Amino acid sequence: MLKVAEEFVSIQGEGYLTGVPMYFIRLAGCSVACPIKKYCDTDYSFKYEVTAKELYGRALVWFDEVSCDSYALDWVCITGGEPLDQDISELVALLRAFGKKVMIQTSGMRDISFDVDWLVVSPKSDRWQDLKIQKGHELKLVYRNQTPHLMAEMYHWTKFHSYFLQPYEKKTNYNTQETVDMVLHMCNKLGQSWRLTTQLHKSLGVR
Ligand code: SF4
Numbered sequence: 001m002l003k004v005a006e007e008f009v010s011i012q013g014e015g016y017l018t019g020v021p022m023y024f025i026r027l028a029g030c031s032v033a034c035p036i037k038k039y040c041d042t043d044y045s046f047k048y049e050v051t052a053k054e055l056y057g058r059a060l061v062w063f064d065e066v067s068c069d070s071y072a073l074d075w076v077c078i079t080g081g082e083p084l085d086q087d088i089s090e091l092v093a094l095l096r097a098f099g100k101k102v103m104i105q106t107s108g109m110r111d112i113s114f115d116v117d118w119l120v121v122s123p124k125s126d127r128w129q130d131l132k133i134q135k136g137h138e139l140k141l142v143y144r145n146q147t148p149h150l151m152a153e154m155y156h157w158t159k160f161h162s163y164f165l166q167p168y169e170k171k172t173n174y175n176t177q178e179t180v181d182m183v184l185h186m187c188n189k190l191g192q193s194w195r196l197t198t199q200l201h202k203s204l205g206v207r
Helices: 052-066 089-097 148-157 176-188 200-204
Strands: 002-011 021-027 048-050 075-079 101-106 118-121 135-143 159-167 194-196
Touching (some): 002 052, 002 200, 048 052, 052 089, 075 089, 135 148, 135 176, 176 194
Parallel strands (some): 021 075, 075 101, 118 135, 135 159, 159 194
Antiparallel strands (some): 002 021, 002 048
């Protein structure tokens, strides 16, 4: 059984696939020792429990509702909480066998034993050595004044297609300028291709 917080359709608001319409499955629970847990505004509280097949079936109903001949909702984003706290391998396999592309957003603090189409790691440790997942498509770091040295090590020792830095929201204040400055510093001074990402869905006031 999978513990779920919510399912909805929206656009991806962060990172490389910003703007892409997706079906979101937010799994309940987060066991990660996360330094920003106190300020985490994601509601990953447990709402209901379903099997992987049932969750897949619910997704199919959504696909039928929002897709027509000229438009297809290709992507499913499985997020949390920490989605890899639960065994989602069957759900991912069902969705991919149906032809959907699956994105996982994880802290990287749990192992993953199956393939996905887009793997996003948002580290909750500043040390790359603490990550169980050290390669994938996208690494997205929330900027909490990590030193350039720690960021450079994260970039150097991990293997991701893209590296993003995201402003940290603390009680509705964002450190956007500091984040931009750090992106420029990492690019200009250290020759590392970090990029800025914001949370577009929040600024647009959508889910
Ligand atoms: S790991 Fe993610 S979901 Fe869990 S507390 Fe930290 S920010 Fe929130």
